[in-house]
Amino acid sequence: MYAKGLGGVNVPALRSHNAALVLDLLRTAGETGISRLELAERTGLTPQAVSKITARLRTEGLAGEAGHRASTGGKPRTVLRLVPSAGYAVGVHLDRDELTTLLTDLAGTVVALRRRPADLGEGAGPVLDAVTEEVRALLAEGAVGGAGPIGAGESTGPGAGPVLGADRDSAPDSAPDSAADSAPGSAPGPHSGLRSGPVLGVGLAMPGPLDHRAGMPGRVTGFPSWEGYPVRDDLARRLGLPVVLDKDTNAAALGLALRPEAPGSFAYVHLGTGLGAGLVLGGAPLRGDRTGAGELGHQTVQLDGPPCDCGGRGCLEVLCLAAVARGELPEAARILGAGAANLVRLLDIDQVLLGGRVVLGAPDVFADGAREVLAGLGLPTPVAVATAPQAVAVGAAWLALAPIFGQ
Template sequence: MRKYLVGVNVPALRSHNAALVLDLLRTAGEAGISRLELAERTGLTPQAVSKITARLRAEGLAAEAGHRASTGGKPRTVLRLVPTAAYAVGVHLDRDELTTLLTDLSGTAVTLRRRPLDLGAGAGPVLDAVTAEVRALLDAVPPGGTVLGAGVAMPGPLDHRAGVPGRVTGFPEWDGQPVREELARRLGLPVVLDKDTNAAALGLALRPAAPGSFAYVHLGTGLGAGLVLGGAPLRGDRTGAGELGHQTVQLDGPPCGCGGRGCLEVLCLAAVARGELPEAARILGAGAANLVRLLDIDQVLLGGRVVLAAPDVFAEGVREVLTGLGLTAPVSVVTDTGAGTTAGAGAGTRGAGTRGAGTRGAGTRGAGTKGAGTRGAGTKGAGTTAGAGTEAAAESGTAADSGTTAAASGTGVGAPGAVAEGAVWLTLGPIFGQ
C-alpha cells in the first residue's frame, strides 16, 4: 500500500501570492524571514502576508522559528520553510546511466540512486528501469509524506509541452514515445518531461545569486546547452532551443548522427576520444563564444562528466577562446557539494581528481560515438586516457576498471549532478512561482 500522498492538493499552493511568499521563505533558508520583510519584498500588504503565512503554517509548509531583533520596535517573529512538508523526484535519463534523486521541499537531497542504462534498449525496458528505481527511491518518504511529482530530464530534442521526445541523435526509437504519459501512469505521480540541459539550467537559475542570463554548456555523452535569459529558461516556441551540439562549425566536416556534417558535438567528442582535452576545450569555447555573441549572455557555466573529469582544462580553454575574441563573459564549472550545489571551477566534491581517471571513458559508448552517428565506433576504450569518467564510480562508491561500462547500482546521498537536481525543479519550480 502506498504510504505517501500524491500531488499538489494543498490549497495554499494554488495561490500565486502564496507562491511568492514560499519562494522568499525558500531563499531565506535557515536564517528565515519576518512578515514585515515578506511584505516589503512582495509588495503585498502586511494583512495579506499575515493571512498567507497563517494558511502556510496551518498546512505545515511554514513555521515560526524564533525572533530577530529590530530597530525601534519589538523583535520580529521569523518564519521558515518546512522542508519535510513535501518531497519531489528528479530523474536523469542519460544515454548510458540512470540517476534518480529524492529531495525535500527545499530541494535538499534525501537519497540518490544511480545505475547503468542503455538508452538504446528502447522505451519499454528503459521505462521499466525508471519505474523500479523511482519506486525504490520513494521508500525514503516518511509515512504520510506528500510527493509532489517527478521531473524527468533526457537528451533532446523533445516536446516539453507534450511530454514526448523527438529524434534523439543515435536513438531514433525514442521518436514520439509518450514518455510523460506512460511514466505518470506507471508511477501514479504527476510527471514533467524536459531536455536535460533545460532542466539543469532551470535548477541553476534558482540558486542564490544566479546570473540573470547564462548558458549552461553540458559535455558528457553528448553536447548541448540550456539557456536562461532574464532569469527564465529559454525553450523556444517548439521547445527546441539550446541544440548547441548540432551547430555546424565545419562545412564538409565529419558526419554526425543527426544527419549533418561538421557539428560541434562530433568534433568536440572526437577530440575527447583522442585524449586531446585542450583541443576539445577549444572547440567547446568556439560554441560558447557563438552563444555569448548571439544572446549577449552574462556568464558561461560548464558541466557534464567530460568537463567534470578535467574542470580546469575546460574552464581555462573556453575562457581563453572567449578572451581572444574580446568577450568578457565569466566562465566557470558547475560542481556539487553533495546536498546542494555551487558554481565554481574545481570546487566541491566533483573537482579534478575526484574520480578514477577514465573509469568509464567519456561516456560508456565512447566519446564521440553518438557524434559519429554510431553506437559502436570507438566504444568503451575511447576517451579513457582523457580521464572522462562517469560520476557513478566516484559518487556512489562503486568500483570501475578503466574503460568498463558497468557499475553497480548505488544508493545514498552524494553528488547527483546538475541535470538530476534540475529535474527536481521541474516539479518544485511551479510551487515557488518559478
C-alpha cells in the first residue's frame, strides 16, 4: 500500500520501497520495457503513485522510454525501461589463487573485466593492495563517471549498500502521463557505449567462513591468518566506495537468483579451489545468522576419512578435491552428487546448479554424474550447469546493486 501521513508508517522508507519495486520490474522487463498500467497492476500501487515514481526515475536518468503500445482506448501506452548506463558496480572474486574484477551496469551486464593470479597466503594487507590496484585499473578502463550513489541518496557507512535517491517529494502526487513523458532522463540506450553513471559500490566475494554483517572473514580453510581482519572496512577506506563482503557461493547464488527465469529455490554447488554451496529459498539467498549456511564442503561423509584443513575428517571437500587431483573426475562427480542429494533431501529445492572452474572444465561429466546419483536415490530434482565463467564475480557486483532493486 502506498500512503502518506498514516500513523506509525515510515513514509520515506515506504516511498523508497515502492520505488525499488518499480525499478526491479523495469529491470526484469528488459529492453522491451513495461507500461505504467502494468507496473500498477503488478505492484498494487495506484496509477498516480506509479506516475509519480516513474517521473522521478526518469528525471534521475534511471528509466527511459522504450516505445509505445496500443491500448484498448485512448492514446497508446508509453513503455518504460531501465537505463543500464545510469549506474555501475564493481564485482571482485577473491579466490585462493586468483583475483577477478569486473564492472557491470545496472542490468548486470559486464562491461570490463580483469584477471590476475593471487595468493591468499600472502596475508590481508598485500592481497588487498592487489585488489585496490585492480579495481582502480578497472575503473580507468571502464571510463565510468564519478563514484557515488544515484540521485540524492547517501551511503551510511563502509558496508552500506547504495541508497536510491528516488524518494524525494519533488513531483506531484498525481503526475499525468503527459508530464511524465516529457520528464528529462531519456538517457542513451543500453548498447550506446556511453558510461557516464556513477559507481555505486564494490561487492567482494571470497571463500568462507565469514561474517557478512561485520564484513570480516573467519578461519578461511587453509588461510587462518585472515580471521577477524576488517576486510570490508579496509577496502572501503582504500577505494572511497561502499563495500559489501560475502561468501563466494552466496554471491553467485544471488546473481543467479536475480535472473528473470530463476526458480524459487535452488542450490548453487561450486567446485573450484574449494567446495561450497549457495542456497536460495523463496527467491532469496539463505546466509544464516552467522553466514554459516551452505558450508556443503565440510559435511562429514566418511567418519574415518582423511583429515581436512577445517579440523574435521572425511569432509565432502577433501574427498572430492582428492578425486580431482587424481584425475578421477567421474568419481569426483559422484561425490559432488552425494552432497547435492543431501541438499535436496534436506531442503526440497527445485533445482541444483553446478559451477566453479573444475565443473566448467568438464561440465558434462559433473552434470551427468550428479544426475545419476540423484536418479539412483529416486530424487527427480533437475541438475544444470551455471555456464558463466565469472558467476561469482558477477554475483559480487549484484551485492552492491541488489539493494537498489529491493533485493
